[in-house]
Every structure is written in structure tokens, then in C-alpha cells.
Amino acid sequence: MNADNSQQACSGESAPASAKILPVDPHDVEFIAGLAGEIWRRHYADIISAAQIEYMLKQRYDPRVIRAELRRHDLWWDKLLVGDAITGFASYFLTAQPGEMKLDKLYVHQDHQREGYGGMLIAHACKRARVQGCSRLTLAVNKNNRIAISAYRKHGFQVSEAAMKDIGGGFVMDDYIMVKALESADEERGDR
Numbered sequence: 145m146n147a148d149n150s151q152q153a154c155s156g157e158s159a160p161a162s163a164k165i166l167p168v169d170p171h172d173v174e175f176i177a178g179l180a181g182e183i184w185r186r187h188y189a190d191i192i193s194a195a196q197i198e199y200m201l202k203q204r205y206d207p208r209v210i211r212a213e214l215r216r217h218d219l220w221w222d223k224l225l226v227g228d229a230i231t232g233f234a235s236y237f238l239t240a241q242p243g244e245m246k247l248d249k250l251y252v253h254q255d256h257q258r259e260g261y262g263g264m265l266i267a268h269a270c271k272r273a274r275v276q277g278c279s280r281l282t283l284a285v286n287k288n289n290r291i292a293i294s295a296y297r298k299h300g301f302q303v304s305e306a307a308m309k310d311i312g313g314g315f316v317m318d319d320y321i322m323v324k325a326l327e328s329a330d331e332e333r334g335d336r
């Protein structure tokens with residue numbers, strides 16, 4: 145597990161107070177991989193091919209891949225608990241660019257979308273990024289992922305550029321890069 149992944153819960157701005165965010169534990173990995181499959185097969189069916197969905201699930205959510213990521217110290221995985229149920233998750237990592245955190249994954253189960261949980265996970269990632277001294281949170285989102293682009297705009301991201309990436313297997317990701325500027329941790333605490 146990440147060394148400084150605090151066990152402290154974090155409340156979002158508008159999400160129900162009963163929900164909380166905790167670090168993903170190695171014991172959660174199989175469940176998260178299954179949850180990712182459920183969300184992805186439903187959400188991306190109209191956006192990318194079924195073959196690309198299965199390829200990307202294997203590439204990004206194989207339990208061995210997630211476990212290896214949990215051992216890194218520059219990458220964090222969070223789970224969203226609604227009651228006792230893991231209902232969503234996010235991961236993010238420090239990039240090679242100074243001051244930059246990348247939101248790599250953000251998923252909320254379809255039964256609980258539009259209830260503020262995506263914003264809650266983003267707020268938690270922003271907090272971690274600021275503690276790490278970052279000034280911006282970036283992400284890549286499929287150009288046809290209308291719902292996610294709308295959610296990201298709502299939560300303060302703006303499109304900065306388009307990016308096409310070869311991910312192997314004959315597949316490409318045709319994305320927008322979106323960026324959210326962050327206040328410094330000092331400003332957040334009112335120290336300056």
C-alpha cells in the first residue's frame with residue numbers, strides 16, 4: 145500500500161455525508177477489477193469497440209496491474225464507499241512534469257451517478273495533489289465521452305488540447321487533455 149495514503153475519510157462538497165473515500169486496500173483489488181468491468185462494458189459500449197474495451201480492461205485492470213500500482217509511492221488509488229459498498233474509485237499519479245498530478249481513473253457505478261460522488265472523488269484527488277505541491281490536475285478523456293467531459297467541466301476542468309495515443313493491439317485513444325488549476329495548500333489553509 146502507498147506509504148502516505150491516510151486512512152482518513154474525505155467528504156465532498158455536495159455528495160451525501162454517509163459516503164466516504166478510503167485508500168484501496170490489496171484485499172479490494174478483485175472487487176475493483178470486477179466493478180471496473182461492469183462500468184466499462186456498459187458505459188463505453190457506444191464509444192469504443194467491444195474488443196477495445198476488453199483490451200483496455202486487461203491492460204489497466206488486471207489484478208496484477210492494480211496490485212503493482214498499489215505498491216508505488218507516486219500513485220494513489222481511492223475507493224468510494226456508499227454505506228459498506230464500494231461504489232466507485234479513482235487513481236492518480238505524479239507525472240514527470242513538475243507540479244502536475246494526472247487523474248488516471250474516475251469511475252462511479254451507474255446506479256449512483258449524478259449524486260455528487262464523482263465530484264467528491266475529484267475533490268479528494270485535488271487535495272492529495274495540493275499536499276504533493278502540485279499546481280494542476282490533468283486527465284485524458286475520450287472525445288466522445290460526453291458524460292465525463294460534462295462532469296469534468298462542471299468540476300473545473302478545461303480542455304487544453306487533443307491527443308491521439310497508440311495503446312497497442314491495433315487500438316488508439318482519441319482523447320482531449322483536460323486541466324484543472326489548483327490553489328496551493330497554503331492558500332487553502334489561509335496561510336497567505
Ligand SMILES: CC(C)(COP(=O)(O)OP(=O)(O)OC[C@H]1O[C@@H](n2cnc3c(N)ncnc32)[C@H](O)[C@@H]1OP(=O)(O)O)[C@@H](O)C(=O)NCCC(=O)NCCS
Binds near residue numbers: 250251252260286
Ligand atoms: C464521469 C463520472 C465519474 C461522473 O461521476 P458522477 O458521480 O456522476 O459526477 P457528479 O455527480 O459529481 O457530477 C454530475 C455531473 O456529471 C455529468 N453527468 C453525470 N451523469 C450524466 C448523465 N447521465 N448525462 C449527462 N451528464 C451526466 C453532468 O455534468 C452532471 O452534472 P449535472 O447533474 O449538474 O448536469 C461518472 O459519470 C462515470 O463514472 N462515468 C462513466 C465512466 C467514465 O467515463 N469515467 C471517466 C473516464 S475519463
